[in-house]
Amino acid sequence: AQTVLKASHQFPGGKGDIRDEMVQMIARDVAAADVDLEIQIFPGSSLYKPNDQWNAVTRGLLDMTSFPLDYASGRHPEFSATLMPGLVGNFDRAKRLNDSEFMTDIKKVIEDAGAMVIADAWLSGAFASKQGCITSPDTLKGQVIRAAGPAFEEMLVAAGASISSMPSSEIYTGMQTGVLDAANTSSASFVSYRLFEHAKCLTAPGENALWFMYEPVLVSKKVFERLTPEQQKAILAAGEKAEAFFDEEVRKGDQLMVDTYKKAGVEVVEMSKEDYDAWLELAKQSSYKNFAEKVEGGDALIEKALAVQ
Amino acid sequence: MIKAYIRWIGNLSRLFAILSTILIILAMLVVCQMILMRYVFRVATIWQTDFVVFSATAAMFLGAPYVLLKGGHVGVDVIELLLSDKSRARLRLVGAMLGLIFCVIMLAATWVQFHEAWAGNWKHSSVWAPPLWIPLLALPAGFAMLCLQYVAQILVLTTPGMHAVVHDPLAAVPAVSQNQSNVKEYPR
Amino acid sequence: MNVTVSGLLIICALFLLLATGMPIAFALGLAAFVALFLQDGLQIFYILGDTMFSGIANLAYVSIPMFVLMGAAVASSPAGADLYTSLDRWLNRVPGGLVLSNIGACAVFSGMTGSSPATCAAIGKMGIPEMLRRGYPNSVATGSIAAGGTLGILIPPSVTLIVYGIATETSIGRLFMAGVFPGIMLTVMFMAWAIIDCKRKGYEFDARFVRYTLKERLAGLPRILPFLLIIAGTLYVLYGGIATPSEAAGAGALLTLLVVIIAYRLFRFRAVSGIFGSAMRESVMIMMIMAAAELFAFALSSLFVTQTVAAAIADMDVNRWVLMAVINVFLLVCGMFLPPVAVIVMTAPMLFPIITQAGFDPYWFAIVLTINMEVGLITPPIGLNLFVINAIAPTVPTRDILWGSLPYVLVMFLAILILCIFPEIATWLPNQMLGVVE
Ligand code: NA
Ligand code: NA
Numbered sequence: 027a028q029t030v031l032k033a034s035h036q037f038p039g040g041k042g043d044i045r046d047e048m049v050q051m052i053a054r055d056v057a058a059a060d061v062d063l064e065i066q067i068f069p070g071s072s073l074y075k076p077n078d079q080w081n082a083v084t085r086g087l088l089d090m091t092s093f094p095l096d097y098a099s100g101r102h103p104e105f106s107a108t109l110m111p112g113l114v115g116n117f118d119r120a121k122r123l124n125d126s127e128f129m130t131d132i133k134k135v136i137e138d139a140g141a142m143v144i145a146d147a148w149l150s151g152a153f154a155s156k157q158g159c160i161t162s163p164d165t166l167k168g169q170v171i172r173a174a175g176p177a178f179e180e181m182l183v184a185a186g187a188s189i190s191s192m193p194s195s196e197i198y199t200g201m202q203t204g205v206l207d208a209a210n211t212s213s214a215s216f217v218s219y220r221l222f223e224h225a226k227c228l229t230a231p232g233e234n235a236l237w238f239m240y241e242p243v244l245v246s247k248k249v250f251e252r253l254t255p256e257q258q259k260a261i262l263a264a265g266e267k268a269e270a271f272f273d274e275e276v277r278k279g280d281q282l283m284v285d286t287y288k289k290a291g292v293e294v295v296e297m298s299k300e301d302y303d304a305w306l307e308l309a310k311q312s313s314y315k316n317f318a319e320k321v322e323g324g325d326a327l328i329e330k331a332l333a334v335q
Numbered sequence: 336m337i338k339a340y341i342r343w344i345g346n347l348s349r350l351f352a353i354l355s356t357i358l359i360i361l362a363m364l365v366v367c368q369m370i371l372m373r374y375v376f377r378v379a380t381i382w383q384t385d386f387v388v389f390s391a392t393a394a395m396f397l398g399a400p401y402v403l404l405k406g407g408h409v410g411v412d413v414i415e416l417l418l419s420d421k422s423r424a425r426l427r428l429v430g431a432m433l434g435l436i437f438c439v440i441m442l443a444a445t446w447v448q449f450h451e452a453w454a455g456n457w458k459h460s461s462v463w464a465p466p467l468w469i470p471l472l473a474l475p476a477g478f479a480m481l482c483l484q485y486v487a488q489i490l491v492l493t494t495p496g497m498h499a500v501v502h503d504p505l506a507a508v509p510a511v512s513q514n515q516s517n518v519k520e521y522p523r
Numbered sequence: 524m525n526v527t528v529s530g531l532l533i534i535c536a537l538f539l540l541l542a543t544g545m546p547i548a549f550a551l552g553l554a555a556f557v558a559l560f561l562q563d564g565l566q567i568f569y570i571l572g573d574t575m576f577s578g579i580a581n582l583a584y585v586s587i588p589m590f591v592l593m594g595a596a597v598a599s600s601p602a603g604a605d606l607y608t609s610l611d612r613w614l615n616r617v618p619g620g621l622v623l624s625n626i627g628a629c630a631v632f633s634g635m636t637g638s639s640p641a642t643c644a645a646i647g648k649m650g651i652p653e654m655l656r657r658g659y660p661n662s663v664a665t666g667s668i669a670a671g672g673t674l675g676i677l678i679p680p681s682v683t684l685i686v687y688g689i690a691t692e693t694s695i696g697r698l699f700m701a702g703v704f705p706g707i708m709l710t711v712m713f714m715a716w717a718i719i720d721c722k723r724k725g726y727e728f729d730a731r732f733v734r735y736t737l738k739e740r741l742a743g744l745p746r747i748l749p750f751l752l753i754i755a756g757t758l759y760v761l762y763g764g765i766a767t768p769s770e771a772a773g774a775g776a777l778l779t780l781l782v783v784i785i786a787y788r789l790f791r792f793r794a795v796s797g798i799f800g801s802a803m804r805e806s807v808m809i810m811m812i813m814a815a816a817e818l819f820a821f822a823l824s825s826l827f828v829t830q831t832v833a834a835a836i837a838d839m840d841v842n843r844w845v846l847m848a849v850i851n852v853f854l855l856v857c858g859m860f861l862p863p864v865a866v867i868v869m870t871a872p873m874l875f876p877i878i879t880q881a882g883f884d885p886y887w888f889a890i891v892l893t894i895n896m897e898v899g900l901i902t903p904p905i906g907l908n909l910f911v912i913n914a915i916a917p918t919v920p921t922r923d924i925l926w927g928s929l930p931y932v933l934v935m936f937l938a939i940l941i942l943c944i945f946p947e948i949a950t951w952l953p954n955q956m957l958g959v960v961e
Contacts, residue, residue, distance in 0.1 A: 204764025
């Protein structure tokens, strides 16, 4: 009989979100491979809450997920490195990072926990502010910002910002009423939440992007091992194809954001090499330092990532 | 003996209720402190959000046994009203048994969850990163207490001569039973 | 197992469990457990706790106990009575004036709490005895309070709108704004019905012959001041760029407590602990149902029941208004059997994509859904407001309460209809204040 796998993620389904499209593509390709395998997709947290997906996939209760790995950093502190300011920089470097020793270490942790990566994905993000352009660290001083990710919050606090945590759906109202001066989130959210209506300046990812988040497609190892060799091959092939698709589309997404904001009359800037280095210096004193203290072998992990050209 | 058990469990539930109430009050005060720090002093608020969320959530599980004691968890009483006194008592017993079964299941499940968080030293993924076992402890504690409270109710229902306080609708009503003396005479 | 069969089984199991009269929360949880256990076996013990805990461990949900606390503070003090007295001095010469005072007091009170049972209890414990004393029939006295109380979840703040906002990732601040005009509209419609009803039946009560001088009328006004202060203060925190809606709830609760304690000199420990005690009980009741509803929703989704139903509704090749009618009937049926929060947790994520696909405004839909839930609060077999009225007025037979509430149910249907014809009633204010969102 047909084996049915459950795939879960937190992103809107059928609305063109690339992470949803990746999973849909995998489901289509696996079905086309004709290996008695069907993938049911549960988008928009309709099965598991975002944070609960890790436990479920490593236990074999959930078969597949598109998962922001940092969400599991409370259980595996190493994962904080996948949402660490300034560790990636740009898309080409992200690609090189995937085959580096750094990611080999991370993937080892994933596998030991009971899951495996079938498609790598690094998502880029931006900054926007109502006050002015966020470039060097002192441009953020005294602003209330909603940041995405604890390691970022640590660095932003070190830059003298005040943090307000809220779900991304509240950022719009937050910026409008003035609870927030600035926001940091993924490029996709910057477009879909229409923050250009309240932002004065957008800091686009460009060549020196601070914010990157690793959101791979994971498969439960327990489940994978139960599949036939043909089924396993079909899944791996579909994953590889989805990864290539993502790499192409994610760049278009950044361009779409820049165009949208320019059209709305928002100033769009990028960080210069000096700005980026200043942030990196700040990150070294805050997030990197905390990470090295908290995680065994943490400094070595960061060094491996920074060593990638 | 039975009477003593029922009284003791009731008091223990009340103790949990006090703890729960204190956690709610703390959550309220910390929210206000957070707003003040951020809005007036423009400084970073690191621990407040986690604290508020976890204390309020823990409060809900810790308060549940007391709400059971007071019959404050609403249920459907339509069938009950159609029955004779004897069958009604039997139906209540069945309901209490089923409730006990659920609470035992959840006690086991939440204990597993708590124990993993404790043994694995899991933290909440935030800057403050509090250990997860602390808020998670409220779940097995709350469900264990719910089990004990259900046993007490079943004893009440099965021991002749004890009055059952299952689904006393008054208890579900905010402040209906209190402060009656505060209501002023209406001007005519 | 076939999706339809497993879906029917889990629903039947839930009804059987509910029939024993056990708490709704535990019935939902047990039905979900049985379904999940049959599907996944012992493994599910690893996720039951996660599902319940993360179902309610959310900053926005913290506002529920806070908004309940606001209500409890006012309800446990003489504030409710004062509000009601002041209104009566102005309205006592209108036919059915006392009914109007009740509905008006419910509406004002709704601005201070997110909960309908709290509204019902706060105004009802004063209003019902007074109406009965002045000779209003049982059904008129209890029906108007049961219905007026439902305004608690329509006029912001609102527990159900918070739950909807989280379930559908829509902005809670915006949802609150969308509720303002529909809330006022429904209040006016309730009042209009009360006047028509009392005129039609020719009720003449002692109150009509009591005359208040202008001085007496004005003297009552300062007593309303604390309420206006609380509402204005909370609104300022909410929309003045000070805090997010979830945080504003905490500030509102503290503000209300301070105002009530100082204005009414409630410096005794008993009075204050009574406020907290009742707030804790109601919050726990609501949140336990929500946590268990998360478990039930998870089971339904896991068995693919939710997706199958959603696909069936979405695939119906019908006019979008027929679709809206089908959804409304579906919600009404759910609302009759389950409390609002449980219905929203289980259905909102499923209905949301269908609604937006069909081109309906999600904020407008939230209001339609809320009015549907209001109906559920005053219909058997589970109507939280009916339970409250039963407790406040134990001498009034349930039949009278139901007869009294029925006309208001019809008024609510009319309100839904009006909202369908003029969606701007809900969408205008948020669009005006917060800008149009696609
Ligand atoms: Na309200
Ligand atoms: Na109902």
